[in-house]
Amino acid sequence: MQLIPPLLTRPLNAVPLVVIERVCRLMFRRIGLAHPGLFERLGEHKAKRFAFLPTDVPLAFIVEPASDTIFVWRKTTDVIADAVTEAPLFMLLALMEGRCDADALFFSRDLSVTGDMEAMLAMRNALDASSIDLSKDLARLAGPFAPMAGRVIGEIRNRALDRALAGETASWN
Amino acid sequence: MELICPAGTPAAFHEAVDAGADAVYCGFRDETNARNFPGLNFSREELKEAIAYAKKKGCETFVALNTFMRAGAEEIWYQGAADAVACGADALILADFGLMAHVAEKYPDQRLHVSVQASASNPDAINFLVDTFNAKRVVLPRTLTIADIARIGKSIRCEMEVFVFGGLCVMAEGRCSLSSYATGKSPNMNGVCSPASHVRYRKDGRDLVSELGAFTINRFPEGEAAGYPTLCKGRFDIADSNGYAFEDPVSLDVMGELEALKAAGVSALKIEGRQRGKAYVAEVVKVMKAAVNSPPDRRGALLSRLRSMSEGQKTTSGAYEKRWR
Ligand code: SF4
Numbered sequence: 001m002q003l004i005p006p007l008l009t010r011p012l013n014a015v016p017l018v019v020i021e022r023v024c025r026l027m028f029r030r031i032g033l034a035h036p037g038l039f040e041r042l043g044e045h046k047a048k049r050f051a052f053l054p055t056d057v058p059l060a061f062i063v064e065p066a067s068d069t070i071f072v073w074r075k076t077t078d079v080i081a082d083a084v085t086e087a088p089l090f091m092l093l094a095l096m097e098g099r100c101d102a103d104a105l106f107f108s109r110d111l112s113v114t115g116d117m118e119a120m121l122a123m124r125n126a127l128d129a130s131s132i133d134l135s136k137d138l139a140r141l142a143g144p145f146a147p148m149a150g151r152v153i154g155e156i157r158n159r160a161l162d163r164a165l166a167g168e169t170a171s172w173n
Numbered sequence: 174m175e176l177i178c179p180a181g182t183p184a185a186f187h188e189a190v191d192a193g194a195d196a197v198y199c200g201f202r203d204e205t206n207a208r209n210f211p212g213l214n215f216s217r218e219e220l221k222e223a224i225a226y227a228k229k230k231g232c233e234t235f236v237a238l239n240t241f242m243r244a245g246a247e248e249i250w251y252q253g254a255a256d257a258v259a260c261g262a263d264a265l266i267l268a269d270f271g272l273m274a275h276v277a278e279k280y281p282d283q284r285l286h287v288s289v290q291a292s293a294s295n296p297d298a299i300n301f302l303v304d305t306f307n308a309k310r311v312v313l314p315r316t317l318t319i320a321d322i323a324r325i326g327k328s329i330r331c332e333m334e335v336f337v338f339g340g341l342c343v344m345a346e347g348r349c350s351l352s353s354y355a356t357g358k359s360p361n362m363n364g365v366c367s368p369a370s371h372v373r374y375r376k377d378g379r380d381l382v383s384e385l386g387a388f389t390i391n392r393f394p395e396g397e398a399a400g401y402p403t404l405c406k407g408r409f410d411i412a413d414s415n416g417y418a419f420e421d422p423v424s425l426d427v428m429g430e431l432e433a434l435k436a437a438g439v440s441a442l443k444i445e446g447r448q449r450g451k452a453y454v455a456e457v458v459k460v461m462k463a464a465v466n467s468p469p470d471r472r473g474a475l476l477s478r479l480r481s482m483s484e485g486q487k488t489t490s491g492a493y494e495k496r497w498r
Pocket residue numbers: 341342343344349350351352360366367403404405406
């Protein structure tokens with residue numbers, strides 16, 4: 001399923017990976033600071049590598065809870081991870097915030113999981129148990145403009161999610 | 174009728190309470206409960222906080238200790254019971270007679286409910302548990318028709334709770350050995366049916382193939398709604414046909430029979446789904462609460478919203494309306 005048209009994601013191919021990764025790490029660190037116990041529920045699975053592959057973005061995100069790090073790869077490279085989840089980007093973000101039910105997305109075939117199911121289930125439950133709110137958590141990066149940034153992020157997220165759950169393909173032009 | 178709602182995490186617990194649950198059921202993060210999934214369930218501290226939150230909002234908390242004790246390791250279950258009582262649980266949901274005896278003896282004032290896992294499905298069995306362990310409520314197995322429930326209701330001396338929505342366990346509960354057969358682990362002893370450690374999904378061309386242990390459970394062509402990798406919902410080659418031997422990937426929904434269940438003497442309606450996310454819990458509890466409070470002719474429209482969130486995106490009334498086929 002493609003919720004973001006390729007026209008919008010194509011420019012990502014021109015941005016150096018190191019820049020994308022740095023931005024993602026900044027956001028990842030911010031979320032970690034706001035939710036220090038985030039990966040506690042993973043237990044023995046904390047040492048594993050979790051890949052998140054947005055079906056509509058040419059990038060792969062690999063999370064290593066043990067080292068509190070996120071890596072970004074281009075999808076042209078084979079991803080090495082213990083468990084892999086694939087879904088449209090906004091659904092992955094919604095899962096992270098617990099706004100969507102992973103089982104429901106699996107039943108509707110919008111989400112697929114391969115690899116170590118136990119590890120991915122633990123990750124799903126850890127994220128669901130947290131109270132991540134991207135609009136609040138990431139807005140803090142905007143310093144004095146945090147309230148405005150929060151509103152903008154929240155608005156984009158809500159609209160995209162409504163479309164995603166209504167089964168629409170976004171037409172952003 | 175009371176609405177009994179599931180919670181696998183404190184976040185889901187809060188959602189259930191806020192959405193109008195009359196009681197929330199949950200369990201500890203170990204093999205003492207039948208939803209012993211990785212990353213799910215409550216620590217002692219989390220349970221204590223959750224119960225306090227529920228009490229403030231006038232909602233009850235039932236703690237499920239509903240697996241069967243392992244010989245020689247009873248202390249794990251005894252400790253679970255002691256901690257649940259100390260945390261202020263309004264009821265313990267138990268399946269093992271040994272654990273029921275222990276709780277009845279040690280905590281005589283603690284309200285005790287008979288878990289569906291005990292498979293108490295006739296008046297003699299239920300009244301034995303009422304008389305022997307002072308059980309106040311029985312959760313009936315999903316193998317009975319509404320007429321059966323009405324007959325049982327007339328001759329038992331405790332309340333009846335029935336599953337009305339969510340995942341469908343189609344066998345005599347607490348007695349199913351399919352998961353044990355395929356993986357060595359079962360919901361009855363280990364708290365997991367078809368444990369994730371033995372599940373594998375793979376793509377075969379455009380098909381999604383699900384495997385449990387050494388068995389292929391299903392193959393879903395592109396576009397077909399998927400289901401859980403449980404053997405009872407597997408699609409198999411049997412003689413000349415290929416199909417679902419026991420049950421399709423489908424969820425339970427008997428909310429259309431609410432009036433009949435009320436007339437049968439049911440006092441509590443249970444929603445399955447401790448393994449589901451907080452978004453599911455919030456939505457289902459909200460809709461179910463509205464449905465319970467709505468006139469019968471408006472319930473269908475309300476509940477149709479939930480179908481897309483159900484296993485196989487289909488619902489059935491299961492054995493409650495059993496017909497010969
Ligand atoms: S295999 Fe099916 S019937 Fe048996 S315990 Fe699992 S869900 Fe229930």
